[in-house]
Amino acid sequence: MKSGSTAAQIDAVKIRIESHPGLQGHLSVGAERTVIGVVGQITPEVQFEMERMSGVMEVVRISRPSKLSTREFKEENTTIVVGDAVIGGREPVVIAGPCAIESEEQLMATAKIVKEEGAQILRGGAFKPRTSPYSFRGLGVTGLKMLREASKEFNIPVVTEVMSPEDVDMVASYADILQIGTRNSQNFNLLEEVGKLRKPILLKRGFSQSYEEWLLAAEYILYGGNSQVILCERGIRTFEQYTRFTVDLAAVPVIKKLSHLPIIVDPSHSTGMWELVTPISLGSIAVGAHGIILDVHPDPTSAKCDAAQALSFDNFRNLTKRVRAVSEAILSEA
Numbered sequence: 001m002k003s004g005s006t007a008a009q010i011d012a013v014k015i016r017i018e019s020h021p022g023l024q025g026h027l028s029v030g031a032e033r034t035v036i037g038v039v040g041q042i043t044p045e046v047q048f049e050m051e052r053m054s055g056v057m058e059v060v061r062i063s064r065p066s067k068l069s070t071r072e073f074k075e076e077n078t079t080i081v082v083g084d085a086v087i088g089g090r091e092p093v094v095i096a097g098p099c100a101i102e103s104e105e106q107l108m109a110t111a112k113i114v115k116e117e118g119a120q121i122l123r124g125g126a127f128k129p130r131t132s133p134y135s136f137r138g139l140g141v142t143g144l145k146m147l148r149e150a151s152k153e154f155n156i157p158v159v160t161e162v163m164s165p166e167d168v169d170m171v172a173s174y175a176d177i178l179q180i181g182t183r184n185s186q187n188f189n190l191l192e193e194v195g196k197l198r199k200p201i202l203l204k205r206g207f208s209q210s211y212e213e214w215l216l217a218a219e220y221i222l223y224g225g226n227s228q229v230i231l232c233e234r235g236i237r238t239f240e241q242y243t244r245f246t247v248d249l250a251a252v253p254v255i256k257k258l259s260h261l262p263i264i265v266d267p268s269h270s271t272g273m274w275e276l277v278t279p280i281s282l283g284s285i286a287v288g289a290h291g292i293i294l295d296v297h298p299d300p301t302s303a304k305c306d307a308a309q310a311l312s313f314d315n316f317r318n319l320t321k322r323v324r325a326v327s328e329a330i331l332s333e334a
């Protein structure tokens, strides 16, 4: 739309778009201009009709498969506000907590340190997607209740994974952000279901997903009308077996170029080794990530899930100090 176009003109265009069967209009209101993203097959006749409506500046085709996640659709960064955290802004956000919630004591002790160290969001898994059915698969709803308690006690928002479409509303009633794990990143029914929410979704990259496939997974959520998607690079499968996965830090600048969505990194699940979590965290911030998500445990050696990658409290304290230093050093652009 032309700058200065009126609300009535914008409404009229959106209504006209949606009067055509199969077309949807998605609004992006920026400081500079308003864009109406038309999703669906648009014929040359409809394009011509749109071009002549009052307030319309131009009709541009986005030829890439992704539409709503692209910079062409929305030039400015999407920022997502949760509690005191702004994800996608200038300051990187730290999300930390246990991989799996094991007990009230374990969660509360970790939440206390997470809050004290200035991390803005607490993580904790209650429904755990485990490679083996014999591994600890989480406390389920009991864990979610503990997570809500910890959130209240320490005044900190919480993120947790949802694994199945039937659980989405239930998990959303306990969590401030819902996580879609790497193994579900192309579970399209689940993506559609969280697209119906109006709550932030942390979308992990599938460990065999290309950037385009990952952005198309995000597109499912955006297309459902949920504009609050946070992308998370969590390592991909390569021939290298030393680390658990291979962390792809190039994903950060590439995604920032292609998309307006915030992007964070998970140094814990990508490396699988606690000694590598601090260097990869520092690297993530240095390449411009909007945040990091970390596994922290009161006693890493006894952790029921992903023990090898969990940070002790001392290591976590040391990490947050250094992350702040890097972040201050590079604070130049969002």
Ligand code: PEP
Binding pocket: 099, 125, 129, 161, 180, 181, 182, 183, 204, 234, 266, 269
């Ligand atoms: C997690 O964050 O707890 C998790 C299981 O991550 P991923 O889906 O990236 O393996």
Ligand code: MN
Binding pocket: 099, 100, 269, 295, 305, 306
């Ligand atoms: Mn884990």
